[in-house]
Amino acid sequence: MITTTGLTKVYRSRGREVTALDGVDLHVREGEVFGVVGRSGAGKSSLIRCVNLLERPTSGTVVVDGRDLTALAGRGPRAGAELRRARSRIGMVFQHFNLLSSRTVQGNVELPLEILGVPGRERARKARELLGLVGLADHARSWPAQLSGGQKQRVGIARALAGDPKVLLSDEATSALDPETTRSVLELLRDLNRQLGLTVLLITHEMDVVKTVCDSAALMRDGRVVESGTVSDLLATPGSELARELFPLAGGRPREGEEGGDRTVVDVTFHGESTTRPLISQLSRTYGIDVSILGAAMDTIGGRQVGRMRIELSGSPEDNAVPIGFLRERGLTVEPAAPFGPAAGTTGTTETTETVKELR
Numbered sequence: 001m002i003t004t005t006g007l008t009k010v011y012r013s014r015g016r017e018v019t020a021l022d023g024v025d026l027h028v029r030e031g032e033v034f035g036v037v038g039r040s041g042a043g044k045s046s047l048i049r050c051v052n053l054l055e056r057p058t059s060g061t062v063v064v065d066g067r068d069l070t071a072l073a074g075r076g077p078r079a080g081a082e083l084r085r086a087r088s089r090i091g092m093v094f095q096h097f098n099l100l101s102s103r104t105v106q107g108n109v110e111l112p113l114e115i116l117g118v119p120g121r122e123r124a125r126k127a128r129e130l131l132g133l134v135g136l137a138d139h140a141r142s143w144p145a146q147l148s149g150g151q152k153q154r155v156g157i158a159r160a161l162a163g164d165p166k167v168l169l170s171d172e173a174t175s176a177l178d179p180e181t182t183r184s185v186l187e188l189l190r191d192l193n194r195q196l197g198l199t200v201l202l203i204t205h206e207m208d209v210v211k212t213v214c215d216s217a218a219l220m221r222d223g224r225v226v227e228s229g230t231v232s233d234l235l236a237t238p239g240s241e242l243a244r245e246l247f248p249l250a251g252g253r254p255r256e257g258e259e260g261g262d263r264t265v266v267d268v269t270f271h272g273e274s275t276t277r278p279l280i281s282q283l284s285r286t287y288g289i290d291v292s293i294l295g296a297a298m299d300t301i302g303g304r305q306v307g308r309m310r311i312e313l314s315g316s317p318e319d320n321a322v323p324i325g326f327l328r329e330r331g332l333t334v335e336p337a338a339p340f341g342p343a344a345g346t347t348g349t350t351e352t353t354e355t356v357k358e359l360r
């Protein structure tokens, strides 16, 4: 639904050049919620603004719903009208809502319809329908100043839906909201994604947002996409930074002097039904080895249960090749233990839901 190829954005100001995007290839499938995460300055906003041509890319292409927007942007004044039409099929939600304080809630939702030349009565009908969809049917005549942050963002979402978009872009839509309001706005985005078949591309610096609503995610650093994939594939990818951020293991380092040698420390990820099977005790019984659990957590990510565990096995890594194979054959991801703590991508706000247990 959205494909960027070799997307580059270089800002030039006062003789300085800043490369905000450095050859970004991204593919967002129709009907999915796709999250882009990364530290401040990684290029997330530039990416989303280039996707709807709010910023003109320096090079590369952006194709949305089969239309090459970059080609439209380059072809004279008539192409401008075509580009505007194509852009009206891409809704955008902003961090600070960007509502006009001089217009009522309904007036704000009607604004893009006015620009599209929709007649007054049809505009009002459509705006009321959209306000109903976002749960604000009773606030059509209110003024933005009378609304809470969450309500303002709902108006922003209703306005973004005015052109019946197939794609919704969200630029840190929940960053200015408290956790409870964030949850309800994310739920709304998820509902709209399901009800309307809307493809959502969102940028965020909060891993909890990815965890709650995203089907797929990408990690950006220094203007590049360094990892991307479906959340379940990422969780099953050994060494994935995003997986580590989505689901960090707390506590439990291997004890001093016990790494290597006659000890093997690995991180194990359980998905789906393997989360409920007693695989660790089977492993211990089958191979007669001691297994210590150094850290463990269960969580629901993208609506699926996932478990992670750091375990220490008696014996060297070579001795444990067969027991590790036993776990892998049963669908678990097993990788050498990564250092604890947030990885390099984001602010690492995720918390694990279970405490660390030691079972010996």
Ligand SMILES: Nc1ncnc2c1ncn2[C@@H]1O[C@H](COP(=O)(O)OP(=O)(O)OP(=O)(O)O)[C@@H](O)[C@H]1O
Pocket (backbone or CB within 6 Å): 011, 012, 013, 018, 019, 020, 038, 039, 040, 041, 042, 043, 044, 045, 046, 047, 205
């Ligand atoms: N209009 C601009 N002119 C010059 N440089 C810019 C402009 N917009 C962004 N940049 C620079 O481009 C780089 C990427 O910025 P961008 O805002 O895309 O990153 P980000 O990941 O969205 O960060 P944040 O989360 O802080 O918004 C940064 O170095 C930034 O300073």
